[in-house]
Amino acid sequence: MEVKQEPPKTVDRRVQRTQNLLLEALVALIQTTAYDEITVQDIIDRANVGRSTFYSHFLDKDQLLLSGLEKVRVSFEEQHRKLAIGNSLEDKREKVSLAFFTHVETYHQLYKAVLGKRSNPLVTQKLYLYLSGLFRQHLNDPQVEELKVEMPLELAVQFLTGSLLSVVTWWLENNLPYSAEQMNRWFHQLAVLPLISTANPKLWNSGRA
Amino acid sequence: MEVKQEPPKTVDRRVQRTQNLLLEALVALIQTTAYDEITVQDIIDRANVGRSTFYSHFLDKDQLLLSGLEKVRVSFEEQHRKLAIGNSLEDKREKVSLAFFTHVETYHQLYKAVLGKRSNPLVTQKLYLYLSGLFRQHLNDPQVEELKVEMPLELAVQFLTGSLLSVVTWWLENNLPYSAEQMNRWFHQLAVLPLISTANPKLWNSGRA
DNA sequence: AACTTAGTTGAACAGATTGTTCAATAACGG
DNA sequence: CCGTTATTGAACAATCTGTTCAACTAAGTT
Numbered sequence: 001m002e003v004k005q006e007p008p009k010t011v012d013r014r015v016q017r018t019q020n021l022l023l024e025a026l027v028a029l030i031q032t033t034a035y036d037e038i039t040v041q042d043i044i045d046r047a048n049v050g051r052s053t054f055y056s057h058f059l060d061k062d063q064l065l066l067s068g069l070e071k072v073r074v075s076f077e078e079q080h081r082k083l084a085i086g087n088s089l090e091d092k093r094e095k096v097s098l099a100f101f102t103h104v105e106t107y108h109q110l111y112k113a114v115l116g117k118r119s120n121p122l123v124t125q126k127l128y129l130y131l132s133g134l135f136r137q138h139l140n141d142p143q144v145e146e147l148k149v150e151m152p153l154e155l156a157v158q159f160l161t162g163s164l165l166s167v168v169t170w171w172l173e174n175n176l177p178y179s180a181e182q183m184n185r186w187f188h189q190l191a192v193l194p195l196i197s198t199a200n201p202k203l204w205n206s207g208r209a
Numbered sequence: 210m211e212v213k214q215e216p217p218k219t220v221d222r223r224v225q226r227t228q229n230l231l232l233e234a235l236v237a238l239i240q241t242t243a244y245d246e247i248t249v250q251d252i253i254d255r256a257n258v259g260r261s262t263f264y265s266h267f268l269d270k271d272q273l274l275l276s277g278l279e280k281v282r283v284s285f286e287e288q289h290r291k292l293a294i295g296n297s298l299e300d301k302r303e304k305v306s307l308a309f310f311t312h313v314e315t316y317h318q319l320y321k322a323v324l325g326k327r328s329n330p331l332v333t334q335k336l337y338l339y340l341s342g343l344f345r346q347h348l349n350d351p352q353v354e355e356l357k358v359e360m361p362l363e364l365a366v367q368f369l370t371g372s373l374l375s376v377v378t379w380w381l382e383n384n385l386p387y388s389a390e391q392m393n394r395w396f397h398q399l400a401v402l403p404l405i406s407t408a409n410p411k412l413w414n415s416g417r418a
Numbered sequence: 419a420a421c422t423t424a425g426t427t428g429a430a431c432a433g434a435t436t437g438t439t440c441a442a443t444a445a446c447g448g
Numbered sequence: 449c450c451g452t453t454a455t456t457g458a459a460c461a462a463t464c465t466g467t468t469c470a471a472c473t474a475a476g477t478t
Contacts, residue, residue, distance in 0.1 A: 012425070012474090012475060012476080013474085013475065014424085014473095014475070015425070018425080039463085040464080040466090041464080041465095049426085049427090050426060050427045051427085052426075052427070052429095052466095052467080052468080052469090053425075053426055055467075056426085060466085117331075118330055118331065119330065121326060121330060122327065124330075125326055149395070149398045149399070151398070151399075154379065155376060155395055155399075156399065158376050159376055159396075161375060162374060162375020163400075166368065166371020166375075167364060167367050167368055167371065169371075170364070186364055189360070190365065190368050190400075191368070191399075219447085221446060221447085221453070221454070222445085222446065222447095223445065223446065223453085223454050224454075227454080248434085248436090249437090250434095258455080260437090260456085260458090261439080261455075261456070262454075262455055262456070264436095264438075265455085268437095269436085
């Protein structure tokens with residue numbers, strides 16, 4: 001008996017077209033309207049797509065936006081990997097933020113929907129969790145210099161993620177007044193330097209101190 | 210002609226009662242239900258208050274929550290002032306965060322509604338703006354040591370606010386496993402130390418570097 | 419080119435929620 | 449006790465969501 005072939009990689013043109021139109025419409029609307037004020041009706045009007053078509057592709061507005069994030073994730077990971085190989089940076093942790101600043105610069109329209117002041121916290125959180133995962137990984141990496149101060153690892157993770165997203169959001173809302181490299185340099189000075197040390201690592205995992 | 214007297218301070222008991230019931234209901238609901246899933250109907254059912262009564266007091270759910278924040282703001286500012294007078298802390302900036310950690314510890318149920326993962330970004334932002342105002346004030350204060358690194362003042366403000374709220378959110382969602390003092394010590398090590406310096410201050414305000 | 423499969427359409431639908439209105443009722447403060 | 453003010457509940461329009469289905473149309477296949 002022949003093994004069933006994998007489903008063909010070629011996706012129906014109509015599907016591509018529809019999904020692109022919907023995502024483009026959402027990104028376009030974001031430039032003029034707050035995310036929480038955009039309705040599914042607005043999106044399908046702009047995209048010239050039927051209501052039932054929308055729901056046959058996405059559960060809701062948020063899933064559409066998340067699919068957009070997913071699409072560009074690949075390019076972020078490429079950039080991230082590239083920086084890791086070059087390894088020209090003093091601290092490996094710095095490359096997470098530089099890759100992110102660069103990526104936001106490229107896809108700033110999309111990120112406005114994710115990080116804007118009236119975005120859906122569930123979508124923002126998805127990004128937050130992704131970034132915190134990267135920081136956690138780096139702080140755990142034995143090759144990487146350890147925390148200078150004694151504290152729960154998770155605290156440093158939340159600290160880095162929160163400050164990075166806050167700074168990036170400010171950067172976005174002021175229409176990227178500085179280069180990604182400059183932003184990263186400043187972020188590095190504020191957030192990463194104090195974490196670096198050659199001291200013996202010791203992370204706290206106990207209960208209330 | 211006599212100057213018109215100020216309206217009497219005594220508020221009708223019924224108003225007090227209703228507003229307290231509504232706020233208590235919201236805070237109670239938050240402990241079991243995500244903020245964005247709570248409807249006005251849920252609140253008035255829990256509070257045993259008529260629908261029209263709710264809308265005669267508040268524009269919506271968010272205004273109710275904000276009125277709760279407003280109520281406790283006084284106690285925060287007292288705490289903040291007390292720390293400023295004592296002045297036992299090395300860095301004045303530290304007192305903003307310590308007052309905040311302490312306040313969150315006291316009103317953690319309320320803050321869960323404001324900072325929870327599915328809260329309304331507009332409400333969260335209100336708190337964000339308040340805190341960033343305090344940090345901005347401190348970084349501008351000539352009595353306070355200036356930024357060690359050259360960068361836009363606003364960048365440091367966003368950095369501090371974002372990291373503080375992120376850390377506090379994590380603290381809240383893990384049911385306050387450490388004391389407010391301990392949290393503040395760690396936060397100070399991560400965020401405040403790198404900003405302190407006796408060097409000559411110079412803030413950047415130019416365009417793209 | 420003809421055929422089969424799969425995506426799209428639009429209208430109609432139920433359901434939830436919001437925010438308003440109003441006349442009757444109840445509680446307050448003086 | 450009495451005038452004033454708050455509360456009530458029901459009814460209401462309006463908006464938005466998410467689903468359904470039969471007719472239609474474009475895609476990929478042989």
